[in-house]
Amino acid sequence: MDGIPVRARVYVGCAVLGALCCLFPLPSDRTRWWPVLLLAALYAGGERVARRRFAGTLYPVLLAGAFLFPAAAAALVPLPGALLSPVEHRPFPLRRVWRAARLALGVWAASRAHEALGGREAVGASDGPALLLPAAAGVLVLCLVLAVLDGGILALAEGLPARRAWHGPFLRSLAPVGVHGLAGLMMAVLWHSPYGPVAALLVLFPMGVSWWVFAQYHRERAAHQATIRALVQAVDIKDGYTRGHSERVGQASLLIARELGMDEGRVEVIRFAGILHDVGKLGVPTRLLRKKGPLTPEERRVIELHPEYGHEITRGISFLGEARSAILHHHERLDGSGYPYGLVGSQIPEPARVVAVADAFDAMTSTRSYSRARPVPVALEELQRCAGAHFDPRMVTALTRVITRDGWHPIVTADEPRLPAQSPADPVPERPGARR
Incomplete structure (x- = not known):
């Protein structure tokens, strides 16, 4: 029991x-x-x-x-x-x-x-x-x-x-x-x-036919989920310190998309984008992913290639649809200060703007090798401070609204214990977008 x-x-x-x-x-x-x-x-x-x-x-x-x-x-x-x-x-x-x-x-x-x-x-x-x-x-x-x-x-x-x-x-x-x-x-x-x-x-015979059709659909969905799980597990093995991060970003992306009233088909695609946003880290040297402390400018340039690697890795996965654009552009910023292409404002695809907010939120509320976890209210305040410059205000407002109403219940993997909330006095990263 x-x-x-x-x-x-x-x-x-x-x-x-x-x-x-x-x-x-x-x-x-x-x-x-x-x-x-x-x-x-x-x-x-x-x-x-x-x-x-x-x-x-x-x-x-x-x-x-x-x-x-x-x-x-x-x-x-x-x-x-x-x-x-x-x-x-x-x-x-x-x-x-x-x-x-x-x-x-x-x-x-x-x-x-x-x-x-x-x-x-x-x-x-x-x-x-x-x-x-x-x-x-x-x-x-x-x-x-x-x-x-x-x-x-x-x-x-x-x-x-x-x-x-x-x-x-x-x-x-x-x-x-x-x-x-x-x-x-x-x-x-x-x-x-x-x-x-x-x-x-x-009457049950036509029901059996409909069940068979639905069974094919469920098998296809199961194959999609297995593909995503395999990619996420590969990333988690390579960058073990952020284990569980992909699932939590997918979870937060789903909350934002639903709060914005997107249809369930698009919500699922955006959840896939959140889960796979860092799959390009498979192309980044492991020593950089596991390095403690700040990166050198050269090391950061190598890290910043991971969105393009991710876009290439997922090229042949047709069911991802516009999730691939989110994987490529989730580090772009509204003011053009992001990477890899320095896109500005509406040039950034909407799914990428959703994943960017979800990624920043989880980065601030999780302990990393280079920063301690922040309390949820502090992370939301920081997102609101950066809204309009780094992040789409609509996405920030949607995440703030849904977490304020329903709370944040993050996915925690079996080997990742939930950390106690840190004091609001803990320093907040000057630029939440500047993360790995």
Whole structure:
């Protein structure tokens, strides 16, 4: 049970108690149990295949149960699959119980919402227009309950800010669960048709095709992530003193991009740029990267070649897109004092301006061979002081706003202990852009 805070375990216990309460009282004797058992068995067997082969899930089966059965019976459908399917991380029993409790609560709430709007009667009568509103309500309630439960565990177990923990999962789940809701509604309607459960189960075949398509997409993303991890690990091995820096710059770049309202596709590209911004250090002599103390002018000129090296290293990686321009130009400054080309103002690509601020922020809040870590407020003040000269004020304002609102929770690698905050009286580098 190691690694899970006590407060998170208590939260899981409360969810389990809530799920048990949802199962009672059990439906009346008039309820036919074989459809409940059939859907439960289908979910238990199909979930294992869907997750392993297609990176999907059988939410259509759960929603069909919510649309067909009383709430207590519907809450039984996910239990065998949730308790028996494998989990990836320890503690295994706790995670299985949590998965079962959250799904039981979500399906129970979806079934109650669907029934309250007359959905079960509409399904039985196959009344087309009357089907949609109750089904939409059930889907929305399922998304909301799962997002609230998941957000709570993220806030308690990982220390995420409550707003981010709840808001993100809910928005991300609406589209996929909405599609699953349509499939579940089709299953429920066909279940009452003359062809019965056999016709209902045929709905899962097109879902299998869509899962296969998504599986290819996920495999491609996994290959992209593996490429990035390999490059970052190579940089970390060569410049071990700044281990974890790349991931933190990617994290800060992501926060800035989202705060500026960029679409998720561009946010991901900018995160890649932040993670890979120093990949050009692979072309810099190791003795310079690990040198303690200031660099000579000649050594600094060699160090300042790393953006161009990085641009060349990533030339053949097509999925990076405009991230390559950020890798090349993240040391440019608005006043033209940066490198490698001395670009001015809007000549600097926007992703590079994002990464420049994220890079400077992490450089000031991390201990290096040539400087001690600064407290977050001091680093933000220094960025604001240099905004307009070195850094884009929009990017500085975005980072300041998101950290002030949600706090800064940096990624810390296993071999890099979190350092205590230094006194605000510690000297601040005269030029935060002058770093390696």
